[in-house]
Amino acid sequence: MKLSERVRYVGVNDFRMKLFESHWPVPEGISYNSYLVIDEKIALLDTVDAAFADEFIRNVKNELGDRKIDYLVINHMEPDHSALVSFIRNEYPECTVVANSKAAQMLEGYQGLTDNVHVVKEGETLQLGETSLQFFMIPMVHWPETMATWCSEEHTLFPGDAFGSYKAVPPCISDCKSNLFDEYKEEMIRYYASIVGKYGQPVQAALKKLGNLDIHRICSVHGPVWEKEIPEVVKLYDNLSQYKAGCGVCLAYGSMYGNTEKAAKAIASELEKRNIPYGIHNLTAEDYSYALRDVFKYDTLIVGSPTYNMEIFPPVRQFMEGVADRGVKNRKFAAFGSFTWAAASVKLLNDMAADAGFELLSEGISFKQGYAPEKFDAASLAEAVISAGK
């Protein structure tokens, strides 16, 4: 597919995979994007998942006919993009792999490939004719070898996973004909929260390094190509990587017998009465990446867990550990939950929140046995959210 005369899309959509990285649900699929830059010499930027070799090579040949690939640039060695490097080298034996030294080492480790590898350094340029590719290291976005490739003549940035999204792409992958940002935003944030979330500082460093480029097109390896909505996309990444969030509540809970759940619903209804934006997430019914997404979206986290063997209920603990693993900062927090004989969950949740540096909105609400409105002052939590926002 033509993005311009010189830049073509040759990636694929994956609707078969249920769990990306064997972990994150992708109910609307995911794309593995790969691109050609065509001049006197031809470069292929990244490959796709191993399951798509046939479709991938068909896409490449549709664009190139009998012409050959001269360079295969590896921006990122995670196998969803690098799995078919050896396959491409078999198809085009003359093709030189272009990679930085860390990626070259990984290429040897994964695929035993060491010959005809051209190792590039920060700022180095590769001439394809009139068109050039320049390489900028963006380590830990989100692997150490990740680099971005810049084509100045096309004002096009190939930044690996950065600015990527879950959700397969439409036939016209670019946002130039229709606004895709609003359509992809939620899945972009969920992708960021699940995959990149820990690496706020490296993302900030990458944004600074690439910030002076006159970018007219961002070709991420997942999700749409951004041409029209670049300011929105960059702003979103800037905010996410600084853990900046809007006013609102991520209300996440787990419940075995429905009591903590009833309390969660009571809180939701009090938030609604006060027009406080929120997302409610049952952590036993839904993958925790959806709640993590809302942790990145909203500035307040209210978490419910029954006491379970004097611990936090395990699905809730997994979520809270996910929040801690990502180094989420500057959030307000409150906890609640049911117990039967000795309460522990609310205190333990508060401890985890304090370790993360979150501001406690209240001491939390622990209630004994069954939920009843008179035992559980949901309105006080909603009021605490309002007071903290003032």
Ligand SMILES: Cc1cc2nc3c(=O)[nH]c(=O)nc-3n(C[C@H](O)[C@H](O)[C@H](O)COP(=O)(O)O)c2cc1C
């Ligand atoms: C495996 C298991 C362990 C539990 N451990 C404790 C406990 O250590 N302390 C306690 O007070 N209640 C404990 N309980 C009781 C629950 O906290 C209680 O049933 C609570 O009301 C469940 O909330 P839910 O309806 O939201 O699931 C335990 C329950 C189960 C099933």
Ligand SMILES: [Fe+2]
């Ligand atoms: Fe990756």
Ligand SMILES: [Fe+2]
């Ligand atoms: Fe990826």
